Amino acid sequence: MDKKDRAKRLREQVTLLERKLGMLEDEIVDCCGLTMAQCHAVVELGTGEPASLNDLARSLNLENSTVSRTVNNLVNGEIAVRAESAEDRRYVNISLTEKGKDIFENIETNMESFFDNIIRRIPDEKHDQVIESLKVLLDAISEEKCCR
Amino acid sequence: MDKKDRAKRLREQVTLLERKLGMLEDEIVDCCGLTMAQCHAVVELGTGEPASLNDLARSLNLENSTVSRTVNNLVNGEIAVRAESAEDRRYVNISLTEKGKDIFENIETNMESFFDNIIRRIPDEKHDQVIESLKVLLDAISEEKCCR
DNA sequence: TACATTAGTTGTAATATGCATCTGTAGAGG
DNA sequence: CCTCTACAGATGCATATTACAACTAATGTA
Structure with missing residues (x-):
């Protein structure tokens, strides 16, 4: 099998994985009652410190206007709160409410x-291989642009 | 390293990959002048036979109303054409124009x-491992739901 | 022939998103 | 101290995506 074939098979697998991950996102949206953007924001806010709007926009890779509205929705749903920063009143500290947590x-x-379930479905002796392979793939993809 | 740790690391890698693939989609949208839905539809139409609307909806995992409008856009852009099926006039055969091709x-x-570039960035001796690992991962994910 | 089924389209509405613009705050230079 | 600039965030506006429901047209069936 030459490199062309390998590239082709890699592409097939990545495409399938992409599709599957997309379906999982749809599932998440259906079952957790949040839109995907909101869900990402909640995870971001839950994982890190209270964030400013621009922080959040950067980590979600979205316009701050978009994120501002996403935060509005979270605030309306009593999932997050905005607090004016004490040091610099231009900043807003966004954090989760108890409900949000x-x-x-x-x-x-x-x-x-x-x-956990996925790991359980993978034979023990392949765990390290799979994890390492993903890392190798990510390193390779990270440096690449898909459109020149 | 126990299974919990492995699951955690697997999650990290998958999350990173998901994010990276999302960024690639944004790139594609920016550079090829089509929306992602349109792009998927073009690939589907280009790869297979001329498809009916429902075929296309099924393979894109979207409502047929949504796909109908996506096809409208492709037709307006002279990228695809609709043709009434001869056998059953309820069906529409959607296919690519020359421009679409x-x-x-x-x-x-x-x-x-x-x-090709990604494969080139991965050491030769890891090619098979990476491809196989993706397959193993996919098999494991496929049977799993993320929300019980 | 009348009724049910199917393919596709269109009306309506919710949501998401970006760009441009506006407001208020902070900092820098004179 | 005052003014000008830069920055954080919010909002107006325009558009795109998508789903659900209702509708039209064609086909199949009893």
């Missing part, structure tokens, strides 16, 4: 058990 | 060279 914990628990 | 070929060329 519960949702975050719930998402985390779900994701953990999801990946 | 050119776009398809261009996407294919881009994707091929993208994956």
Whole structure:
């Protein structure tokens, strides 16, 4: 098998994985009652320190206007709160409410058990190989642009 | 390292890969002038036989109303055409125009060279391992739901 | 022939998103 | 101290994506 064939098979697998991950996102949206953007924001807020709007926009890779509205929705749903920063009143500190933290914990628990189950479905002797391969693939992809 | 740790590391890698693939999609949208839905539709139409609307909806995992409008856009852009089926006039055969085929070929060329480059960045002796690992992962994920 | 089924389209509405613009705050130079 | 600039965030506006429901047209069936 030459490199062309390998590239082709790699592409097939990545495409399939992409599709599957997309379907999982749809599932998440259906079952956890948040849109995907909101879900990402909650995970971001739950994992890190209270974030500014621009921080959040950067980590979500979205416009701050978009994120501002996403945060509006979270605030309306009593999932997050905005607080004016004491040091610099231009900044807003966004953090999760108790309800938001519960949702975050719930998402985390779900994701953990999801990946626990996946690991359980992979033969023990392949665990390291799979994890390392993903890392190798990521390193290779990271440096590449798909459109020159 | 126990299974919990492995699951965690697997999750990290998959999350990173997901994010990277998302960024690639944004790149594609920016550079090829089609929305992602349109791009998927073009690839689907380019790869297979002329498809009916429902075929296309099924393979794109979208509502047929959504796909109908996506096809409208492709038709307006002279990328695809609708043709009434001769056997059963309820059906529409959707196919690519010459322009659409050119776009398809261009996407294919881009994707091929993208994956060729990735393979080139991965050490030769890891090629089989990476491809097989993706397959193993996919098999494991396929049977799993993320929300019980 | 009348009724049910199927393929596709269109009306409506929710959501997401970006660009441009606006407001308020902070910092820098004179 | 005042003014000008830069920055954080919010909002107006325009558009795109998508789903659900209702509709039209064609086909199959009892």
